[in-house]
Amino acid sequence: MAVASEEQLAEQTWSHVIERARSELPESSYAMWFSGVRATSLRDGVLEVVAPSVYVRDWLGRHYLGLITAAAEEALGRQVRVRLGADHHPRGVATDPPRSPEPPPAAPRPTAPGLPFPNYTFDAFVPGPSNRFAHAAAMAVAEAPPSRAYNPLFIYGGVGLGKTHLLVAIGHHMFRLNPGLRVKYVTSEQFVTEFIRAVRERQGYQFQQRYREVDVLLVDDIQFLAKREETQTEFFHTFNHLHGAERQIVIASDRAPQELSGMEERLRNRFRWGLCVDVQPPDLETRIAILQLKAQRDDIHVPDDVVEFIASKFDQSVRELEGALVRVVAWSELTGQPIDIGLAERALQDLIPQTDAEIPAQLIIEETARYFGLTPHDLVSKNRSRPLTTARHVAMYLLREFTGQSLIKIGEIFDRDHTTALHGIKKIEQNMRARDTTYRQVQDLTRIIRGRARGG
Template sequence: MTRILPMENIKELWDKIIDGLKTKFTSDVVDLWLTPIELFHKNATEFVLQVPNKFFRNWVEENCLADVKNSLAAAYGLPSGNDVGVEYIELQNVTGGEMTGSETLNAGGAKEPVERVEAAVTSIFNPKLSFSKFIVGKQNQFAYSGAWAVANDPGKQYNPLFIWGGVGLGKTHLLNAIGNRVNENFPKVKTLYVQTKTFINDFIDSIRFGTPATFRNKYSNVECLLIDDIQFLVGKASCQEEFFYTFNAIYDSKKQIVLTSDKPPKDIGGLEERLISRFVWGLVVPIDPPDLETRIAILRSKADEERVYVPEDVILYLASEIKTNIRVLEGALTKVAANAALLGTPLTVDTAKKILQDIITKEKETRPVTIERIQKAVAEHYSLKLSDLKSKRRTEMLAIPRHIAMYLSREMTPSSHAAIGEEFGGKDHSTVIHAINKIKAKAESDPFFSAELNKIVKKINYE
């Protein structure tokens, strides 16, 4: 029968496990992520890791849980790490730092009461998501600059700051970077970061348990409120009303508000007009998908961070194929590097193509179509330069491809006639309408021309 070790022996065992992990991680990493954790023995095969918050739990699970379990199995004479169960106690949540329960565990797994301490409001932010780790390019420069200004002088300018863009482009990174910077420069400032879904759940719980004062104290008495994915308020009238009061309380106190969304305020359907009007009081900034140079820089930074060597031609291939989601881009690099290391095979473009076939196919299928993408595909199809489609020349060799590009821009993007004309060298909207009607009529009457159009469309969709 497996025996329960006394408290001091459990501590010694955890210290030995940490020492063993120093061969895998640097001392700084060990001190940051492992030293604050405590180990408890629950029963014969189950253990508890008491962690400061969710980030520590996630880090352990992603980086060394298997090592910990194997070490515990060896210490207790279990066949393998697979026979070891690990549970967690999170002492502090990441949105405000409240004890998750009124009990903890002693060395034998028995519950002991702990003193409940009034929780601090300030959130704990992911230290990896800092301004120094954010790769800046022309597509995110505006958002980065706005976030940097807010972080260095919260509540004084750009209030609220509203950052919008697609999934995986760095919105959450900037929120964490702001939080980290504010905590560093203004340690007494109460900073709160939450997902909108957390705000909604907290509000519902405050109604269910009759604790509206606790809810309002949490959200209205902060000095820097960071809310992610505000579009999830759509369709929730009561939550929108409560957020309206929260927003006013913080704004009227001249405290900072930063919001993110997948769309600019005016395009979020189902959101109250009074909220939309307040969201644009400050600075609204977009984050667009990074260009090739920025994607290459992101991959190089990720490779350095992971301490893996990735050949330049593989980096160029990944950056060229995965264009719209930074998380997918970084995940692809991790996947090909890990595959090569585990199988002991050279990391080449050919192996990357095989490993990432599903990811790249999905990326191409879901990549949003832009006017520029259409112009490039049409120019390549007719062996023209991109500048030819935007020029003022009206030769027949240029007119038909230009008209096709205008027609497809209207069919494949939400752009208006005026916006399309602007992308073609400032053409008038009437010129665009004429081109669209001409191509539409030709496609309906000429099957060969229609087939040619389909070829171009296919090229655009699977660029």
């Protein structure tokens, strides 16, 4: 059999497999596990199928091999064996030709200056049924010249679901396509603070220039403009100026425009001029893909059953989901035990979401201060001694895990900016994996805080 005919027959057979998978599986399952999979050859009764990653290959083998085999036999009218492979894992034995040298690592893509979170890119975002429309809309805006797709694009949804990620990814992507673009990211809280300062210091013109002489304006947490009448008026005029000049506006909020109480109707109306898209909590398969991507990016091997266990327990927030994985990996590295279901259960026993009442930030501050022999005032003070800084970072980390508050909000609690809060949280995540003391501190405080929240 000629190579060309082998490939053609494989493609025809795979087309039938795809049709059957699409008809029998939920749309989310089909899109997640069959996208990018292809058949490369059919020889001696063996259909070679290549998945885009080892994880997808293994998942297909465990969950869909029967469906693939049955559909292939149905197409061919004879028995066939399916052999699954992955793009970056060579198949075959010692007779394979030598592998070519690995290409040098790609240079990091440029990110827009002044934007936070350089890792918030489209490459690092996992689309799924819960966010696919928002992701597609964000990509459409990012690929088009300013104001040529949807203007404004209004993204709304709950805490920790990826709104800020999409917002910032748009800015980075547009800057990569056109490094001459002036891209500005601001939270509504920052906008309010800068506006008040401008009024106080009589620098209104400079303030207007800063926000009206941009090509792309990204506004996060717009809901915090509620009841700020003068600031809303200023933002209204800024919005009109940018929209009239065909500059791109992207806005993120925790609720839809019509639900923004305390916001002027003329602003809510303008938020609906373009396209409004929502993001929902991810489904199980998307959560699994998010965890797998994080494990790959952090160069961590996590067994599939552990990934599925974590994904099944944390279903409301991507932030909590990734935090749970960090906790499991830290436990493994500090105890020297392999990652398995038992270890994951022990590591997460105090973190798995309960049906408790919301844990207030003040409780977390009080218990963290008491644990370290400090006062709540010490934690929010300007003192930067090492023991106090460590306690402060632990409190920031616990606030992020328990409350899901934004980095801006956490920074405000400690009278610091969001970059300081991000640094503190990352520091604790790193130390949890490297230092037994830090891990034990976080575990102890988790139990204490949950116990007090339950009234124990």
